[in-house]
Amino acid sequence: MDIKALRYFVELIKQKSFTKASERLFVTQPTISKMIKNLESSIGQPLIYREGRRFWLTEAGEIVYQRAITLLESLEQMHAELEDLEQLQRGHLRLGIPPMVGHLYAALIRRYKQQYPNVELTIVEYGGKRIKQALMEGEIDVALTMLESQRDNDFSKLALDNYPVHAIVPNTSKWRGIDVLTWEALEHEPFYIYTKEFTLSEFIDQRCQQAGFRPQVSARSSQWDFLVALVKSGNGVTFLPQPLCHRVKDDGVLVKPMAQSMQWSLGLIWHTQRYIPKAAEAWITLCRDATPTSAA
Template sequence: MDVRHLQYFLEVAKQKSFTKAAKTLHITQPTISKMIKDIETECGVTLLERTGRKAVMTDAGEIVYKRAQQIVQSFDNLANELSDLMNIKRGKITVGLPPMVGAHFFPKILGQFREAYPEIIIQVFEDGAKKVIHDVESGALEIGVAVQPVDQERFHAISFVKESLRLVVHPDHPLASKEEVKLVELKDEPFILFREDFALHDQIIETCIRIGYFPKIAYESSQWDFISQLAAAKLGVALLPETICNGLDRNKVNIVKLIEPEIPWHLAMVWRKDKYLSFAAREWIKFTKKLL
């Protein structure tokens, strides 16, 4: 048995079909059937039940499937490491950035990194922090920026922003002239929040619930500038990070410190502990760590 046997088995299990797996792998169906039969003979168990056109894993197949994934991943990691040695300082990085983070912290870094490493391609994906952390965990992204805290057993994390949320209201709002506002004072206000795939959406709601009320949600958006514009149009109150508030037009909105409790906005660059990082990704982490 070699790694190809396991790769073929994983594909059949994924497709639940010998025919589909053969097409995906660009080999003949008899070849893939023989590979699976070789594994079953060597292991002394049946891995796949052939029911009509479907191939369903047995209990033994489930066990082999889990181990095969780990072995194939290790083999891929080895291939990637060897490729780094042969193609040093070349490669591609996939990075996930929430819109607020990408717009305010990374344009300059991306430009300087491109100058230093013109052979490295950076693919940037903009999504809410919840989606970013999910994609890093699944392997769809190598590196992402997420809102702290993150699972320290699963992720490496480099913290680079520690701020709090501020209240954003129209200048005519009764709370606009105050220096500080307690979160409980917003109990009857319509909230303008980020969408559910943003970490701040849950964070704001959970904090409100913790002090005794569920916020009245008037609008949701994925764009911080649209949220501030809705607040400027007297359609509700918004809670935005300090960095964002610093760039808002003070003729259209007032910014008020939020207290009791403060809602933190702590950011970190994260990547999986158990996944191999390419040379390019490691250089990106080292480079951004210095600048951030």
């Protein structure tokens, strides 16, 4: 069914005159007549009865007229909403962020909301491994996470920041005189580390294996402050990216750099094959503009 023909038909009935309808539509009267005949042909029933210059709706015409009004109004609303979406007057950004990362980008998130106040923002807190799965499944649009060194063709990435990861040990005489820790020195310590859905957990395990041992994992948690509390009880080790270390200094624990340091490389990732909503495109652009030296 031709939308244009429906529009001509509705305007004709509203104006109750071929002359007035042609003036409103900026077309000739024969054009309107042709459109009405085409519409009647597609429906298989007459829509109007004519008597000279007068006409009135058939029963089928009344049904088509009422439904056409609703349909055309819905189309107009759709176009208006799409235009709003294009201008980001509406939309939805689904952003994945690991628990440790969010506070670092609070100012950037606030700037995004100031620029696009009508965009609904949903923040989902997952570890890096779960974030990738959520992107693959379309649960989220884009994620701030720890970047892995190997290339992954499923994801595009934008590097943002890079920080060293430090060891957190008890404030005891055993550790006070040591400025820099080696991984070998931690071989017999209980490890309090992140759950396996965190990319950082995998990196820690790799570093230990490179040093010739498997870590003695005593506890796992997604909450870094809980891991620090376990260390504070008097033994063991956990690990924190540098931006979080200032939160635990002078709190019963010591922050120690590692000799073979790990880097907490943060950035954006998004699925290369999935549609990127306008709201997510705007977030990626904002992050890129905030780090002009970064490369996607």
